[in-house]
Amino acid sequence: MGADPATSSPSPQSPPPPASPPREPPRGEEERAAVEPEDHRSPRRHALPADSSPAPPPASLARMPQQPKVSGEDAVPTSEEEHAAAEEIVEEEDAAVAGEGQALRSFLEEFGGQADDCPIPSPRLKGIATPDRPAALRFLGDRYNNLMEKYKQQVAKCAEECAPTFDGLKKKYTAECALRRRLYNELIELRGNIRVFCRCRPLSADEISRGCSSVVEVDPSQETDLQYAPTEKERKSFKFDHVFGPADAQETVFAESLPVVRSVMDGFNVCIFAYGQTGTGKTFTMEGIPENRGVNYRALEELFRISEERSSSVAYTFCVSILEVYNEKIRDLLDDNSEQTSKRLDIKQSADGAQEVPGLVEAPIYTIDGVWEKLKAGARNRSVGSTSVNELSSRSHSLVRVTVMSEHLVTGEKSRSHMWLVDLAGSERLAKTEVEGERLKEAKFINKSLSALGDVIAALASKNTHIPYRNSKLTHLLQSSLGGDCKTLMFVQISPSSTDSGETLCSLNFASRVRAIEHGPARKQVDPAENFKLKQMTEKLCHEEKENAKLNESLQLMQLKYASRENVFRTLQDKIRETEQACRTHQQRVRELENELANEKKAARDTGRSTSTRPSFAPVRQQRPPLAPMRQRQASNNIQPLPGPSRLRFAGKGTSVQNKENIPVMNKAVVDKAAGKARRVSLVPTMRQIPLQPKRRSSIAILPSERERISVFPDKRPMSRLSHIQMPARARATYNSIQQAAAEPAVDATPDVRGKFKGLEVGSSSKFSSPPMWKSRNNIAGSGNASKLCYSIHKRVALGSSPAQPQTSLMSGAGSIFDPAVRDQIMAGRRGNAQRVLNTKRRMSVL
């Protein structure tokens, strides 16, 4: 047997199943009926539904002959008639299937073993096995699959529709969580950062056996009140942040401590400690027992849970240290080194003011299992001993320090906070505990440190300026947890026993004092390394700010300097422009002067030519045309201002006035007139330049002898007449020579000369009068010194101009300066000098 009913078909030898429906429907059919049309169900109790789709229901179902025909719960006859009718029906049915009994038996022999594997747990269906059962199962399976598909589609549609709502709710939830955390922290701060819970243990079996009664009343409805009532007279009410009675479990206690525990994950320092008489359940509350763990383990479990919850935004790292203060010595409970006894651990204050124990093992923990291992190791190493009160009495203060380091993955904010979990040694009455020897010594140390703790609490409660933290190792270690900026939770453990009523009262009073301490608000702890980094950054920032200020100052100075320089530059530019303009004006003026000079020279030459036809100076003076104003005189094109000595252009010998294009009309007329008849040409401009000339080299003229001077100037009158032109000594010498030459018979003197001199004497008062040198030069022919002197005067007067061609009539005597050869030779040197002077003057005028 064992064939799969789903694949098996009825045996070909087997007769076809009976067409009549079975008597009772299976119970599973009722479930199916909920999703099937009503008409699919058989009107008869035992009939299977005649469903035709998707898989046809079994054509017939047979009831096992040995099965009861009618179940009592299905058809309970209410009367004898009904009972009889039911039996009649059964008999009829039995008769209907009787013919098919053999076939059914064969079927059951073949498939009967499958009845237990039927997916429909109906005893009825299990009991009914027909050849069409696989078809019925297929039908049910198809129905099931269809329904599943339908439901899946509905669920997917719902999820799609709800997705936006879900996202919104998720965001709201996150925001609410943050708000809740913040509000909770505020609430804790408002309540005070030292919270005191009171926990009363149940009476122990020993106490009950001794007939001790409870002196403590805890009303579960009043969570914060505790009644101490050893007698009705001594009844006293105490108020704490929460009171746990003997019935309260570890979970309940931890649930109330949870918010304080969570604060460490937000960067606050936390301290939870248990205080109380020996044997009151301090170790039970903090460490617990393996099957009922205490605050230490649950707190670390919670830290890991929160870390996991916030893993997307904050990365947490945990380290744990376990130490004990035994007989005022610190022992590292995680240090397995056998030499630990020689290792001296002490308390040092770190840079940020926290108390540190250098050399203390800080074991990193990654899983809660690791935490449990560490806690167990610490508990194993702890000093315990047996007393008459507690079989496993803690003889030391046990401290578990959990360091939480966090780094926000988005903001990069880092924090480093501690959670101290302290199980204090029990205060005990030495007489009561009946200790002696080593236990007595331990008890003394324990009581001393607890007394120091009491002093610290009292000082804090009365807001003393000095808090005696350093009176014991315990208070020194807990300095920042008791009076600092951390969140503190104290469990005051009490015994309900009437035998411990005195100690209970002491503990309750102590706890009330602790609760009265007003703490400042807790402060978030920043990672010291981060703190140091921030400090350095702040210093750097300050330094850079100072540098920036300095740079800004110097920048402003530079800007001011720049502005002033710019002003200077602008002024200089203006000056340069002005100077350039002046230079241009000067150049223009020089050109004009040169032109004038050239014109004058030309006119002088022309005048010189016509001198021979003039009888005397006087008529010439009378015919003198009016001089054109200097500024109206136009420069000649022939004279161009050139930079070098070659700049001067001398009018050629044969250059006629008519050839000049730029000679003004008036000048042209004058020249034309002059060309026609001899006329006087003013040499005043030339004369005016003489005093302006810089001091020049000494004249080559030889000073006249006293005799010559006297002969020329018999008295001082003529000199005084000429003094208006400041005739220098050289000129005077020349003048004297001329006078002398005129007096000498060898000189080809003409009456014109004398006339000229006469004219000079007359007209010397006018500054526009022609100087005598021109006339003397042109009219006086001398030899030797006199000739040289005459030429010197001529050169001075005709500075820069082309030397006029000396008239043959005036040049007499070989070797004189009027000799063309000699004159040219001398002129070459003189001209160079004259040009140098002129250039110097130009440069000076440009500058």
Ligand SMILES: Nc1ncnc2c1ncn2[C@@H]1O[C@H](COP(=O)(O)OP(=O)(O)OP(=O)(O)O)[C@@H](O)[C@H]1O
């Ligand atoms: N709340 C409680 N429920 C049940 N049992 C408790 C409870 N508190 C304490 N006990 C039991 O009381 C006994 C003493 O407890 P425990 O050792 O924790 O006291 P203790 O204050 O730590 O004493 P010691 O100061 O001497 O170490 C233990 O057997 C502990 O199981």
